Amino acid sequence: MELFSNANDFLLWTRGDAFNIAIGIFIVGSIIRVLEIFLLGRKHDFSEPRGTEWGPGLKNIISRSAVDSGTFKRAPFVVVVGYIWHICFFIVLLFFVPHIELIHATLGLKWPGIPSQFVDASTVIAMAALLAMLWHRLTHPVLKFLSTYEDYLVWLVTFLPLLTGYIAFHRMIDPYPMALGLHILSVELLLIVFPFTKLMHAITLFIARWYTGAMMGRKGIES
Amino acid sequence: MNEQTLFELLQQQGVSRRGFLKYCTALTSLMALPASMIPTVAHALESARRPSVIWLSFQECTGCAESLLRSHSPTIEGLIFDHISLDYQHTLQAAAGDAAEHAREQAIKDNYGKYLVVVDGSIPLADPGYSTIAGMSNLDMLNETLTGAAAVIAVGTCSAYGGLPQADPNPTGAVSVSSLVKDKPVINVPGCPPIPTVITGVLAHYLTFGSIPELDSLGRPKVFYGQSIHDRCYRRPFYDKGLFAETFDDEGAKKGWCLYRLGCKGPMTYNACATLKWNQQTSWPVESGHGCLGCSEPDFWDAGSFYNALSIPDGDYTRAAGYAVATGVVLGAAVGFTNQKTKATAAAQHTNVTVDDFSLNKKNK
Numbered sequence A: 001m002e003l004f005s006n007a008n009d010f011l012l013w014t015r016g017d018a019f020n021i022a023i024g025i026f027i028v029g030s031i032i033r034v035l036e037i038f039l040l041g042r043k044h045d046f047s048e049p050r051g052t053e054w055g056p057g058l059k060n061i062i063s064r065s066a067v068d069s070g071t072f073k074r075a076p077f078v079v080v081v082g083y084i085w086h087i088c089f090f091i092v093l094l095f096f097v098p099h100i101e102l103i104h105a106t107l108g109l110k111w112p113g114i115p116s117q118f119v120d121a122s123t124v125i126a127m128a129a130l131l132a133m134l135w136h137r138l139t140h141p142v143l144k145f146l147s148t149y150e151d152y153l154v155w156l157v158t159f160l161p162l163l164t165g166y167i168a169f170h171r172m173i174d175p176y177p178m179a180l181g182l183h184i185l186s187v188e189l190l191l192i193v194f195p196f197t198k199l200m201h202a203i204t205l206f207i208a209r210w211y212t213g214a215m216m217g218r219k220g221i222e223s
Numbered sequence B: 001m002n003e004q005t006l007f008e009l010l011q012q013q014g015v016s017r018r019g020f021l022k023y024c025t026a027l028t029s030l031m032a033l034p035a036s037m038i039p040t041v042a043h044a045l046e047s048a049r050r051p052s053v054i055w056l057s058f059q060e061c062t063g064c065a066e067s068l069l070r071s072h073s074p075t076i077e078g079l080i081f082d083h084i085s086l087d088y089q090h091t092l093q094a095a096a097g098d099a100a101e102h103a104r105e106q107a108i109k110d111n112y113g114k115y116l117v118v119v120d121g122s123i124p125l126a127d128p129g130y131s132t133i134a135g136m137s138n139l140d141m142l143n144e145t146l147t148g149a150a151a152v153i154a155v156g157t158c159s160a161y162g163g164l165p166q167a168d169p170n171p172t173g174a175v176s177v178s179s180l181v182k183d184k185p186v187i188n189v190p191g192c193p194p195i196p197t198v199i200t201g202v203l204a205h206y207l208t209f210g211s212i213p214e215l216d217s218l219g220r221p222k223v224f225y226g227q228s229i230h231d232r233c234y235r236r237p238f239y240d241k242g243l244f245a246e247t248f249d250d251e252g253a254k255k256g257w258c259l260y261r262l263g264c265k266g267p268m269t270y271n272a273c274a275t276l277k278w279n280q281q282t283s284w285p286v287e288s289g290h291g292c293l294g295c296s297e298p299d300f301w302d303a304g305s306f307y308n309a310l311s312i313p314d315g316d317y318t319r320a321a322g323y324a325v326a327t328g329v330v331l332g333a334a335v336g337f338t339n340q341k342t343k344a345t346a347a348a349q350h351t352n353v354t355v356d357d358f359s360l361n362k363k364n365k
């Protein structure tokens, strides 16, 4: 027997079992990675603290999002395209109404969406940014030398949801349930790969930034 | 039995040539064909014989037949319906018992190779006893009736895709017509129920051209099921602008905004509701304020709540997430403590390097 009797069957699977599996692996993997970091522990610091930890830690989480002029001078392309990519990606992820419905249903949070033309344009820009970064990686000799298969895997699983989302939105694959199913499946792939690759930075950046800020704060240094 | 042509029959009923052409015009638009096809249709109908139709009702609710019969006359639907020779339909026929079954057998014999079989309802395979007619299982009756059929029209989602009887956990082992019939053309006319105009449009096509219309990958005639509800929905501009009704009686609902958030399955549903509408073009579900349920699609009963947006997963993901958190904590702790142990062992086994280790005149061990 065929795996799926029709496109709807496939869509149902991606919205049902496949989602459960993906979200399960995502949660298990992420918790392992985070616990691993925390359980490694730190030696007790016996020195007298010269400042607080929490305030500077939290501040650092935000302030480190600003462009650092040194980095910009050294790698303007990466900074500019990197910002464009992240901003457009978050617009698509967080402000497309079907996505908001998903977040509302799973996490209970809700906010207003934006017209789909903006989401559409952001998708195109985000895809262009990702393609530009791939091109940069492939043409820059040092970057290319340093790149491992993981970098390309991460690129692919990030690009696919955008591409399939664009295809589904414009109904470029018939029948539509197949297009939507492929989109959902590509996101599930991203969720599965996430904890085991550098995509994990989306979570660990908060820990790392907070720790740096808190350490500086404790030592009474401006971070 | 059916030697009269359709034209002769209409003439007999006092329909003029002009009336006949009007009928052809209506029929052409019913089949969703361009107006330039009217002469072709007229020509075809002048010589078309009344086809014999055997209508088999299996695991169904009679909603599909009602959909067709309740379309008020005199309509084109009614006309078409009158002008097929419906030789067997156990809800409608006057004959009962043996006489009724005899009518079916007679129709098969008289029109061997030429008659149409319409099926509504699914066929139970788990146990034939779930649905029998005159002591005969649905499967046997289907097979027997199909021997001399020219084509089968599966009317309604139950016969086209299994429908309600097939919904999880499918107690009767219900299956669709197309999963059983491989050697005859099967036309699926899904919908719960299908739009009457679509049922008759498909009949009209067969009546006129003696052939089956072009079908999509799910066996549906493309003329009626070629576009999604969402693509032809008059609320679509609101979808694109991001304006959605959030409850059935909020401001958005009153202003006619998109029903996606209220669970409309229009984006994944292929049917003609948005263009042909219902009840003689009066209105259609989305126009009357309720989202599309996706009734012309396979598995629509199993696709989660009718009131959940299409983008929402419909498995028991809260439970999956709960298990995942527990597993993650246990595994994470295990990995964490193993790492700690590795660190401690490494620290314990660490020996300090002394200046002697670098001594040039150190004796070889």
Ligand code: SF4
Residues within 6 Å of the ligand: B229, B230, B231, B233, B234, B235, B236, B237, B239, B257, B258, B259, B260, B264, B265, B266, B267, B286, B291, B292
């Ligand atoms: S009401 Fe349904 S079919 Fe109409 S635009 Fe909204 S989602 Fe699409």
Ligand code: SF4
Residues within 6 Å of the ligand: B191, B192, B229, B269, B270, B271, B273, B284, B285, B286, B291, B292, B293, B294, B295, B296
């Ligand atoms: S609007 Fe949707 S659910 Fe309603 S009849 Fe049409 S296809 Fe079926």
